[in-house]
Amino acid sequence: MFTTERQDLLFWAFEILRQANPFTLQTTIPTTAFRTGDFSALLGSSLGNDALGRPILSGAIYNPFTTRTVTAGQIDPSTGLTATQSGSIRDPFAGNIIPSGMIDPVSQNLIQYWPTPTNGAVSNNYAAFAALPVRSTRYTVKIDQNISDKSHFFARYSREWLVRHQSGEFFGADDPGGPGTTTPNDRWTQVQLHEDFQPHPGDEHNWGMESLD
Numbered sequence: 220m221f222t223t224e225r226q227d228l229l230f231w232a233f234e235i236l237r238q239a240n241p242f243t244l245q246t247t248i249p250t251t252a253f254r255t256g257d258f259s260a261l262l263g264s265s266l267g268n269d270a271l272g273r274p275i276l277s278g279a280i281y282n283p284f285t286t287r288t289v290t291a292g293q294i295d296p297s298t299g300l301t302a303t304q305s306g307s308i309r310d311p312f313a314g315n316i317i318p319s320g321m322i323d324p325v326s327q328n329l330i331q332y333w334p335t336p337t338n339g340a341v342s343n344n345y346a347a348f349a350a351l352p353v354r355s356t357r358y359t360v361k362i363d364q365n366i367s368d369k370s371h372f373f374a375r376y377s378r379e380w381l382v383r384h385q386s387g388e389f390f391g392a393d394d395p396g397g398p399g400t401t402t403p404n405d406r407w408t409q410v411q412l413h414e415d416f417q418p419h420p421g422d423e424h425n426w427g428m429e430s431l432d
Contacts, residue, residue, distance in 0.1 A: 349387025
C-alpha cells in the first residue's frame, strides 16, 4: 500500500493457495485369474436348464461363436444331446475359462494398465489413497485517487489462475488408465473503473468488465 499527500492510494494483494484434499478409492478391478481368461470364480448356482437340458449357471460365460438353433426331439450334432424344446442355444466355456487364443490382443495390451488387486476378493478388491490438489494464484491491484475535494477516481484489476484435481492419480501419473482428472486452468479476470467527477452533485460514472476463460 502506498499513499501520497493528496490521499492517493495504491493497494496490491497477492494470494497463493496450495492445498491437497485426501481421497479414498474402493472399487473392483480384474483379478489375476480374470486377466488370463479364468472366470471360474464367477460361477454360481443353477438358474434352470437350456433347450438341451443342460444347467444354466449364474455367472456363466458363453461362446458366441456356438450360437445355433435346435428343434425339440432332434439330436444336436454338436453335443449329441436330444433337444427337449426348440430354441436358440450357445455352449458355455468349459469351467468358465476363455481359451487364450480367443482373447483379443487389444484386450491383452490394455490389461497391463490395471493395477494389482489389494486383496483376493472378486469384488471391492482394490483400495487406494490419493491427494486431490488445488492450486490457486491470485493478485489484485487497486488505485484510489482523490482528484479534488469533489472528485474521486479508482480502478481495480484482479486476476486468478485456478486448477483443481477432481480424481486422484490412483493408478499412477503415467498410467493412461488412471492418471486422475484435472480441471482446466481457469483464469478469472476483473477490471473495474469508477469515476466520481462532480460538476453536478451525484454525477458518477462506472465501468466494469469480468471474464472467465
